Structure formats: C-alpha cells, structure tokens
Amino acid sequence: MAIVARLQLYARHAQGALAPETERALRKAALACTSWAATQGLEALPTASETAAAYVDALAAQGKKPASIRQAVWAIGTLLRAAGFPDPAKAEPVRLALKRMARSLGTRQQQAAPLGGGEVAQILATAGTGLSAIRDVALLLTMRDLLARRSEIVALDLDELQRQEGGAGTALIRRSKTDQAAAGEVRWLSPETCTWLRRWLKAAGIDDGPVFRPVSKADVVGGTALEGGEVSRILKRLAKRAGLDPTAISGHSARVGMAQDLVADGADLAAVMQAGRWKSPIMPARYAERLLANRGAVAGYYGQRG
Structure with missing residues (x-):
C-alpha cells in the first residue's frame, strides 16, 4: 500500500x-x-x-x-x-x-509511409465534399505545412492562426515535444492550406477554441479538440479513399512526406530541422536517407564522370 x-x-x-x-x-x-x-x-x-x-x-x-x-x-x-x-x-x-x-x-525502426506531394494530389482528387472530408483535408495540409506531430495539430487553437496578404498565413505552435516550456514557435501556412482551413472553420461554425474537432455521422461538430489517436485514423481513411495502402500510414506520415519533399526540393538538413522542430538531425536524415544518398560522395564521384 x-x-x-x-x-x-x-x-x-x-x-x-x-x-x-x-x-x-x-x-x-x-x-x-x-x-x-x-x-x-x-x-x-x-x-x-x-x-x-x-x-x-x-x-x-x-x-x-x-x-x-x-x-x-x-x-x-x-x-x-x-x-x-x-x-x-x-x-x-x-x-x-x-x-x-x-x-x-536490430535497432532500425520501420518508417511510416510518406504523404508527399504526389499522395496529396491523389487525396485531393478523392477526398469528397462532406464536412468530415473538408476537415480531414484541412488537417492533412496543415500537418504538412507545419510538419506537425499529432499532439501539436490537435492542440492548435483558432487564436493561434493569423492571415497574411496574398492568402498565406501563420500558425503559432505553443508547445511541442522539443519545447515543453511552451516558448512557442511560429510557422508558415500556404495559401492552399489556408483556403481549406477557412472552408472547414466556416462549414463547422468555429469562431474560437480548438481548430480540429470531432464530427459525428450526423455532421454535428464537437466542442472539444480531436483526440491524438484520431489523427492517424483520419490519415489512413484519406489514403484508403485515394487508393493508397493505409496500413503503413501513421500520424507521422504527413511529417515524413513534407521532410522528404523539402529535401527533394534542395533544402539542407539544418533547414528541415528548423521547419520540423527537431533538435537532432537523426530523424530528418532517416526520413530522407534515400534522397540524401543521391547527394552523397559516391553519387557525386560517379556524377562527375558522367
């Protein structure tokens, strides 16, 4: 006792x-x-x-x-x-x-399947037009832009979003796994993401409080934030509708996909770490290891020789 x-x-x-x-x-x-x-x-x-x-x-x-x-x-x-x-x-x-x-x-962890730009295009074409579908797409795009963890996306409040000229916006991430003291970090949101966010907030009638909330089968929007475990189910559902394999999709898939997209577009690991709030390069390097291999010394050696 x-x-x-x-x-x-x-x-x-x-x-x-x-x-x-x-x-x-x-x-x-x-x-x-x-x-x-x-x-x-x-x-x-x-x-x-x-x-x-x-x-x-x-x-x-x-x-x-x-x-x-x-x-x-x-x-x-x-x-x-x-x-x-x-x-x-x-x-x-x-x-x-x-x-x-x-x-x-072994110590190698199985990596979540990425939801990169190509997968997002498939999802947008198949997501549907219902209230839940609008929320799900807004959540996916926001997670990608913020490289957000599950805990970060469900904690997002409306007063932490801010619009900018040109249709883009910013989001304040008040607390993250690497910021337990809640100093907060501001990250950019694309015009496309902001468009979907506005659609969701208007359709759901949300004017304060949590951004992402449960939606019942009768299209009743809850007053509290989504549970963290619901995020992976939403991403799996979007993937399945798009004809993608949902079994390898997890709450990390949007984060993995954007990290890979950034590296493919030429971003270095330091920039990816900053975008995803990583304190160490280990995980972003792991996420993008196949892309980084193409920039390695051996690839460069053979590239110089045609």
Missing part, C-alpha cells in the same frame, strides 16, 4: 508537468508490465532487475519493436523512481537484455 500511495502522490505532482502522451505512455507501459508479471507469478512492484530483464526478453520474443521495448524499460524505471526504488534499467541484467534485443531485432 505504501508503494501505491507514493505513486498516487507522484501522479498528483506530475499532473501538468508531463505531456498528455507521456502520461498515457506511462500508464499503458505500467499496465502491460504488471499484467505480464502476474501471468509469470512475479512481483511487479518493486521490479527486480532480473524481472525487468526477463520482461525485455519476453517482449523481444513477441517481436515487439525495439523502440517500444526501450519505452517499456523507461516507463518501469520512471515509476520505480517515483515509488522510491532504484531504477532496474540501470542494472547489468537489463543492460545485457537490451543488448540481446538489439542483436536479435
């Missing part, structure tokens, strides 16, 4: 300090670990390093993605520290289990 009390106290202190997706990830990982421990007859809290290592091995055997396994280890460590126990993730058995996982599964 003392452990539960400490975790409840931590939850109260952490409220508002952690991003909603971080809180959800902690809850989900904790439930998964405790459920697994119960099936194995092991004590979940406190978690011994041997138990945590066995959990890593079990997740690897199930074919879980390396990133998911590392997130599970992070969540276990976070909760145990909150309860006043040592972090088992720092113990040698867990470190070795993670190395086993990396050797057996």
Whole structure:
C-alpha cells in the first residue's frame, strides 16, 4: 500500500508537468508490465532487475519493436523512481537484455509511409465534399505545412492562426515535444492550406477554441479538440479513399512526406530541422536517407564522370 500511495502522490505532482502522451505512455507501459508479471507469478512492484530483464526478453520474443521495448524499460524505471526504488534499467541484467534485443531485432525502426506531394494530389482528387472530408483535408495540409506531430495539430487553437496578404498565413505552435516550456514557435501556412482551413472553420461554425474537432455521422461538430489517436485514423481513411495502402500510414506520415519533399526540393538538413522542430538531425536524415544518398560522395564521384 505504501508503494501505491507514493505513486498516487507522484501522479498528483506530475499532473501538468508531463505531456498528455507521456502520461498515457506511462500508464499503458505500467499496465502491460504488471499484467505480464502476474501471468509469470512475479512481483511487479518493486521490479527486480532480473524481472525487468526477463520482461525485455519476453517482449523481444513477441517481436515487439525495439523502440517500444526501450519505452517499456523507461516507463518501469520512471515509476520505480517515483515509488522510491532504484531504477532496474540501470542494472547489468537489463543492460545485457537490451543488448540481446538489439542483436536479435536490430535497432532500425520501420518508417511510416510518406504523404508527399504526389499522395496529396491523389487525396485531393478523392477526398469528397462532406464536412468530415473538408476537415480531414484541412488537417492533412496543415500537418504538412507545419510538419506537425499529432499532439501539436490537435492542440492548435483558432487564436493561434493569423492571415497574411496574398492568402498565406501563420500558425503559432505553443508547445511541442522539443519545447515543453511552451516558448512557442511560429510557422508558415500556404495559401492552399489556408483556403481549406477557412472552408472547414466556416462549414463547422468555429469562431474560437480548438481548430480540429470531432464530427459525428450526423455532421454535428464537437466542442472539444480531436483526440491524438484520431489523427492517424483520419490519415489512413484519406489514403484508403485515394487508393493508397493505409496500413503503413501513421500520424507521422504527413511529417515524413513534407521532410522528404523539402529535401527533394534542395533544402539542407539544418533547414528541415528548423521547419520540423527537431533538435537532432537523426530523424530528418532517416526520413530522407534515400534522397540524401543521391547527394552523397559516391553519387557525386560517379556524377562527375558522367
């Protein structure tokens, strides 16, 4: 009971300090670990390093993605520290289990399929004209222009949009994964995106509050923001209507597609990092690795020789 009390106290202190997706990830990982421990007859809290290592091995055997396994280890460590126990993730058995996982599964993550300019053209031709369709296209185009994460797009409020001459506009991203202090960053929106945004806001009768909201089958617009998980379902639905494979589409697809489009148009990694609010070049370089390979030393060597 003392452990539960400490975790409840931590939850109260952490409220508002952690991003909603971080809180959800902690809850989900904790439930998964405790459920697994119960099936194995092991004590979940406190978690011994041997138990945590066995959990890593079990997740690897199930074919879980390396990133998911590392997130599970992070969540276990976070909760145990909150309860006043040592972090088992720092113990040698867990470190070795993670190395086993990396050797057996590799560390390369499967990349979301991009929604680039070509895919967007197909989507615009097939999206439909209903209220949900207008919202879905406006959301997709806004996500691409802002290289927005799911949490960023659903948090967008009307007062954070501003029109400019010539039909373009800007959006203030108040908080992002790399800006937890909410200093905020302003990004540009194309005239086409702004046209679709105006269509959606007018059709939905939105004059304040969240920009992107649920729409019922009866075309009733909700008063609250979309849930983050709904974003990937919207993008998958748009892709399916356009004849694209929806299985590889995720909430990152618009971000991946725009990053690739920027690199294809000649932008360097520093510019792409700035546009997408990345602190490291690792992910944008990964997204555009095939395009960047065509600019590499070997490609240049052969290019000079015709």
